[in-house]
Amino acid sequence: MKKYDIKKDMRYLQLLSNTFPTIADASTEIINLQAILNLPKGTEHFLADIHGEYEAFQHVLKNASGNIKRKVNELFGNTVREQEKRELCSLIYYPEQKLELVKDVENDINDWYHITLHQLVAVCRVVSSKYTRSKVRKSLPSDFSYIIQELLHEHTENNSNKTAYVNVIVDTIISTGRADDFIIAICNVIQRLAIDELHILGDIYDRGPGAHIIMDTMEQYHSWDIQWGNHDILWMGACAGNNACMCNVIRLSLRYANLTTLEDGYGINLVPLATFAMDTYDDDPCEEFMPRLSGGAKQMDEKTMRLTAQMHKAITIIQFKEEARIFEAHPEWNMKDRQLYKFIDYDKGTIMLDGKEYQLSSCCFPTVDPKHPCKLTPEEKVLIEKLHHSFQVSEKLHKHMRLMLQHGCMYAIRNDNLLFHASIPLNEDGSLKEVAITPNMVCKGRELFHQTGMLIRSAFQDDTATDEKQYAIDYFIYLWCGPNSPLFDKSKMATFERYFIADKDTHKEEKGNYFKLRDNAEIVDNILDAFGVKGPNRHIINGHVPVHVMNGENPIKADGKLMVIDGGFSQAYHKETGIAGYTLVYHSRGFQLVQHEPFTSAADAIQRGTDIKSTIQIVEMSSHRMLVANTDKGCEIKKQIDDLEELLYAYRHGMISEQDERKGFIDD
Structure with missing residues (x-):
């Protein structure tokens, strides 16, 4: 017979007795829970990098x-x-x-x-x-x-x-x-x-037209969680009040000719930006800022294309200024080299990067003062204030970001699977890399993810100290493009270079060590150990980097210990990946990776009965069917059974009296 410390647990047992007031009630619940343990585990679905493709999703x-x-x-x-x-x-x-x-x-x-x-x-x-x-x-x-x-x-x-x-x-x-x-x-x-449980491994936002519709869907969904992606963090930062994030959000929407989520979804007023852009860039061809057209955007007329390009350039120029201001305020981030306006020779139309001079494809910067290149003009200040206000008063945006906080985190461990969006910062030898989150806090691995998540949440809390809250709000832009950010983990984000420098060598963004070493089973095992993931069939599951299937890349890496499930839901990635997304399905028999072909439309599916063509790849199958007892939920149920058995012991030994709904307590 088990030994119980009844005195230590008495307060908890008395509370438990309110739910199970008699021996019969407690016994019935134990029988029910024991039966549940022997059911097959529920089916989990894992998706990543949906990027606003709401119909396919x-x-x-x-x-x-x-x-x-x-x-x-x-x-x-x-x-x-x-x-x-x-x-x-x-x-x-x-x-x-x-x-x-x-x-x-x-x-x-x-x-x-x-x-x-x-x-x-x-x-x-x-x-x-x-x-x-x-x-x-x-x-x-x-x-x-x-x-x-x-x-x-x-x-x-x-x-x-x-x-x-x-x-x-x-x-x-x-x-x-x-x-x-x-x-x-x-x-x-x-x-x-x-679908019993849905896990989204980041990036609901950007590129596609309906991120807000996806969030409306998730608001009503029965069981889901999300591990925040870099694009989600960008929108969370914009909502928290980070102007650099706000500019990036608008820039990406204009780049992909997709303003539906901003304007129709969240009511962001872009008229001030359009007015400013037409006035400021009236004589500028803005060729490098023409939007990338896909899907419905192909119907855009020439006049709209021109205006979109002007707005695109206007917000991009402001973005670089806003980013530079934050990088200047945080020298501990070591990102002053990304204050690129300071390295431009405006007379020669060149820029100096890493000791080498490059010709700019365009040197039309009418709002940039060479003496104070990162300073906003009075007109830009007014524009940013209006845009900032529009983001702050959007009730639906704030509701969706609260939903992100409620269901999301930087990482999760589910049934011996470690879930995160992008990367674990590593040293060259594969060991966990220490990263400074704040000037007074250096972390690595699991603690890095935990403290980053706590910092993100503090940006939305009214009881956070003013200085700490401002730092947390600023930190969103580091998470978006900082070299040691677990949501980015590259040497730089070469946005400026892609817009203004023709030499493609400057466009290269060297990936961090995680991306170089993630096919090494030993290193993956070390990461799993560091995060406390146990079990004989444990895995890392993440997205972020599209899998180039058409080039022969395999999404299953490190001898099956790591699975990358970014298959390119977004139309912008279809040519690059050769497919239109993955779903990883984990049922009682094991793992199956479902590879999807492009989705036509819901209307086509309704009228002609068409469906997404999907191909199943067996990743890992078990000879024995997994039961609820083998899952995280099973562990919780076993603990509940232990508590109920302790309650039974207390009832039977007179330490707690059974209750009767009619009389309050059963007579001895």
Whole structure:
């Protein structure tokens, strides 16, 4: 028998007894928890670098990275035609829109309802099979909770007594005019149960048109977390009040001709920038600032292109000034060499970098004073104040950044997997590199990530001391482009060089040692040890750097210990990667990497039943099915069982009295 320190735990046990007031209650919960431990583990999905591609992202959630389609094929096999299976999947993904189309073409809608309802119940039964009835019940909409439960748990195949019962339920759903509502409800339940947990390894923002729509989706999502990416940090910095981050956010939106998230999503007023840019750069061709067009931006007319380029240059020039001001204020960052305006010879149109002189492709800097090159003009100051105000009063932006803080962190350890977006700063020999976070704090490895996360959070707290809060706000720009930032980890961010210097040697950004050494299994093991990740099948999972599949690069590195799952969701990366994103799926049998081809559109999926074409790569499979007992959740449940067994001991030995709802306590 276990020995318990009842006196030490008495206060906690008394609180626990309020939830489980009798021996019967505590025993029942132990039985329930022990049963849960022996269920198959839930399916986890890992995605990275979504970059605003909301339609593709939402479709991957709806089809569970192709898993729903696979289950439909397994369930119905050759008993249902391929076209009908495609239509059923399309209905599951987009029930409201698909129903409208179906009702326009079906001659006998009641017959269609009858067949479809039975098919949807069968699919729902399959996706819910690994969960407890309690968990499934909590996932059901209140309107149809009882009905769906009855249909899921009443099998008619080998029970003729129940056939009429189930058929009457289905018939009555149709006859009472609730078929559409029921179909929508059960399709949403199927989507909900197909993915147990979602892990996003950073970079929801920038490039694509709908980061705000993705955040709206996540606000309603059942279970998710995010490890912040460098682009997410940029938006968080802009929201916190860092003007350099704000300029970068606007610059990137203009560079990719994507103002939807800024203007439509968050109501950022860019009219002052447009007015300033037209006045200031009226005679400047701004050729190097023409936007990169992809997707819908290809429809941009010449006048809009011209204005976009002018706005792009205007905010970029201000960005370099704002960055230089912060670098000047923080000499401990060793980034004064990035105050590039100071190295320009404005008469010759050249710049001196690393002891070598380079010709500038353009030396049109009408707002730069060579004597005080990093100083804003009065007009630029007014513009920045207006833009700053617009970011600060955007309620939706602040709501989404609170969501980032609520669900996010710099890293996470989930079921023996270490998750982070980009890099662990390393020395040349692969050992953990010490990085100065503040002038008084030097950290490495896990502590570096933890303290960085705490510093980020302090920028949003009202009780942070003024000086500390300002430092935290400034630090966002270091996280974006600092050489030892775990979200960047390169020698420099060559934004200025790419805009103004033709010599591509200056464009090179030397990657940190992590990127050079991450295929070394021993070094990966050392990192996992340093973060306290245990288990025989532990891994690092991250994104940030697109995997060049078309060039033969393998996303699985270090003998399978490290997985890079940035497959290029963003249209801007499709030509570079040759694919359109990855999903890493971790189910009870092991890991599968799902490689996606480009997504056409939700409208196409609804009208023609098209789906994202996905290819599965087996990464690691287990001979034994993983159970809940083998997961982090299982460890928590085992602790709960231990606590309940201690409570039982206290009840049975009279140390705590059982309670009775009617009398307060059970008589001895």
